[in-house]
Amino acid sequence: MNELLIRLDRILGMALRVFSMACLVALTLLLAANIISRATGLYTLHWFDEIVTTLFAWLVFIGASALWRERDHFAITLLSDYLAGGRGEWLQRLIIAMLGLLFAGVLLVYGSLFVSRSSATTPVLELPQAWAYACLPIAGLLMTVYALRDIWCAIRAARPGPRPAAPRTQAQ
Numbered sequence: 001m002n003e004l005l006i007r008l009d010r011i012l013g014m015a016l017r018v019f020s021m022a023c024l025v026a027l028t029l030l031l032a033a034n035i036i037s038r039a040t041g042l043y044t045l046h047w048f049d050e051i052v053t054t055l056f057a058w059l060v061f062i063g064a065s066a067l068w069r070e071r072d073h074f075a076i077t078l079l080s081d082y083l084a085g086g087r088g089e090w091l092q093r094l095i096i097a098m099l100g101l102l103f104a105g106v107l108l109v110y111g112s113l114f115v116s117r118s119s120a121t122t123p124v125l126e127l128p129q130a131w132a133y134a135c136l137p138i139a140g141l142l143m144t145v146y147a148l149r150d151i152w153c154a155i156r157a158a159r160p161g162p163r164p165a166a167p168r169t170q171a172q
Helices: 002-040 048-069 078-083 088-117 135-158
Strands: none
Touching: 002 048, 048 135, 078 088, 088 135
């Protein structure tokens, strides 16, 4: 079972990274196309803002989920560096993980409400605006799963285990 979870986690991590990179490439290509269209005046991208806004939102929230998975978000480590190796380190990790769970849960619940109440369509392409907002509950769900993982890891780290014996030195 543990092997299966590890494998699924790796697949999900790869999917999150590939999706984020695809959004970034698409944004870059659309920006280049918009610059060329404005410079030449040959064609107009009336739908440009709708697609770019949606892609950017998906890039930010799914990219944040990928960073959350890898515990690679920006962090101020002053307190954690001070507590490293001490008794308070696990408590600090647990508190941070619980605050992360609170944030992810709020994002999941209120993002879901926001999507479910959205009935607007985009002005040019007339696509449901809920598609653009769907990144909120999806990212909230992913972050919730990984926040629960972080809580589990913090709790497991708090369990007292057998301590290794101190190495003996011989006086010469």
